[in-house]
Amino acid sequence: MKKFLGTVALTTAILASGAANAFECKRSEASFDKPGGFPERALTMIVPYGPAGGSGQVAAAMAEAVTGLTGIPINRDHKPGGSGTVGMTAYMAAPADGYNVLEHIDDASSAHALDSSLPNPAEDLIPLVVSQVTFSQIYIRTNETRFTDWPSFVEWVKAQNGKATIANVSKEGSMERVTMGFITDAAGMEIQQISFDKGAPRYGALLGGQVDALFEQPGDVRNFLDAKQFKPILTIFDERPGAFADTPTHREVGMDFDPLLRFRGFYVHADAPADRVEWLKWAFQRGYCQDSYQAFNESKFMTVIDSYRETEGAKDLINRSIDQYRNVYKAMGLDVK
């Protein structure tokens, strides 16, 4: 019963925060003329990750929304592997005729920051829309007794002399690893990062006590938050989102760094015909406004902060991320090419 009441309380808080951030569609045109009949057949969306993960799900939701809006089917072509590089390479080799679009995440920006020979999503591609922007948090088990909040967690971690553990995706140069570097430096603590590339073993490791904490984005662990199994003890964002009003931000606990955000968006080749690109921008930006897509984003905690960036906003987000990652990589002593 307690769990049920907890869920109701959390859901109420989320709804309240959703109401505070009432959705307003920023793409006003309800329809858009097809340039020269384009598209006259199905689009292909290359997704550089598997169908079951966050990218696969957002690609499916956006494809459904755009098809619902335009009547144009979208075939999703999943090319997982190499932290998104396999899908990106396949996309760059696909014809730049506007019929091929790409889903990708901020990994494309961080990869370009480390190696400038890889495509720059803001220059080599045109962002149609960024449809998910989210922040990260640090979670512990709700029934944890060794520590209960951020200050007690830091104190406990320091007492372990580097033996404490946190689950994340700590691949070289990843957003998670870089952010954890900021946090451990600022808090003056040492913690062993355990890299799990799949969600289930990562969350299972915290649930089962194999690790002491978890670094993740709230949408990915929503069911554990709803079930009161996980609780956030630190939000890595400049202000407290309404749904997590009781959780301190990294700035509030004395950390002074710009948070790196996780974002997912849709792109087209930079040299695709301009009139087709305009139509695609409309379709994907308007697709974001569709009820089905909004319901999807809400279910993923993606309405807690503003998830929408049109083309220019997306370019700005990408460019800032690239600069930020590049500075961090240089400071870390990585070989920035």
Add this chain to the structure above:
Amino acid sequence: MIENFLAGSSALFGDPFTIGIFVFGVIGGMLFGAIPGVSMLTLAAILLPFTAGLEPAQGVMLFAVIYCTGTYGGAITAILFNIPGSAENAPTAFDGYPMTQKGQSGKAVGAAVLCSAIGGMASALVMMTATEPLANWAIRNIGPPEIFALVFFGLAVASTVGARTIWKGWMSVLIGLLIATIGQDPVGGINRYNFGLTDLAAGIAFVPAILGFFAVSEIFVQAEKKASGKYKAPKVSMTFPSFLELWMHKIAVFRSIIVGFFCGILPGIGATLAAFMSYGEAVRWSKKKEEFGKGKLEGVISAETANNAATGAAMIPLLALGLPGGALTAMMVAVFQMHDLQPGPLVFMLSPDLIWIVFAAMFYANLSILLIGVLETKTILNLLKIPFQFLAPLILMLATTGAYISRGLVLDVMIMFAAGIIGYLLRRTGFSIPAIVLGLILGKIGEQNFAQGMQMVHYDIGTYFSRPICTVLIAAGAITLLSSIYRAFTSAKTAE
């Protein structure tokens, strides 16, 4: 429990539309599981958007049924044509295809049908009785160090499968392990042996490698025989295994259910490891190890019982904790979410009807494997009557398509043919293809868990041995390893 099961059965069969969805899932899963390259995952991805229009119980049930029958589907092509429909059916081909060549195809297919059904139904029953405690036990006691130890334990017997000598067996395993290191390392994301090819950063995919090593190399072998006049078409046998034969393997079935269930219950592991581990255990406990890989019924029984036993088990962490065990169960999470539900402890409280419809459907889906399997087998076996000159191009075409469409990369087709040529040459010189594939599949899983485990124990190898399950498995694996080396030396001396 019985009352809930009957209520779930009644809800399942009380509505014609729900029955239609169930039948569609059973047949669709079998078909997509059998065709190489596409898989039950392909079918699930196609169906995912349509589940939004179904009742939540119907949507989740459809995926659960596809999971059960899709895992079995690939066994038939593995046995008849050496084309495993997916990775979890690869160990079935180790002995299933040699049985076909010996004119025992009916026996192999019959055993696969029966054991898939038994494994699946047994795990469905355990799932119904003890979902929550089992899930909680697994996540508390089994972490990356234990999974690595399990893989080490499994690999320790791999050298004895199908090679001319134990040393060639070990060389085969090492070749598989080496291939598994191609691509980004599973923890740090650093590229290895990709020679600047971006597509290789993802590593060697299982499907093209398996198709090459099994199907393509086999066509080369048979073509050589045909060219030299030594080719003999496999006899079509309609003889099913007798009750006595199956009864003699009751311990293998029981052991495979346990192994399959144990592997299935671990988040992120699932049916592939279950089939390989179970096959390895069959070899370990057999007094006639040398017969494995050459057409031993126990090999088929062990692999097929275990991979279906893993299906029910994989539902346990999903339903009890919200932790999907593999890609298909991860898609089930999306089905739940489409209906504003979340798998996990709350679903038992808030949607018990849904849970019991799914439990009942999984039980009946496994039962359907038995019924449909028996009916379809005699028709399918007639495919073996197709002359080699027609069958070989057909298999090559199917394999090529399968290798390409799994990721849409030409590189995968090239890998398949390279694996076929290498496999053909290695087989001629007495190396073991099953051992290579065991090394490749277990190597990837083992490396990832070893690296994660080392991070967890702060790179202190001694700390591994402070974990009891880990210690027992590594010690047992080491004993197996040392005894096989000892046997190799003593047999070499005897030969002298």
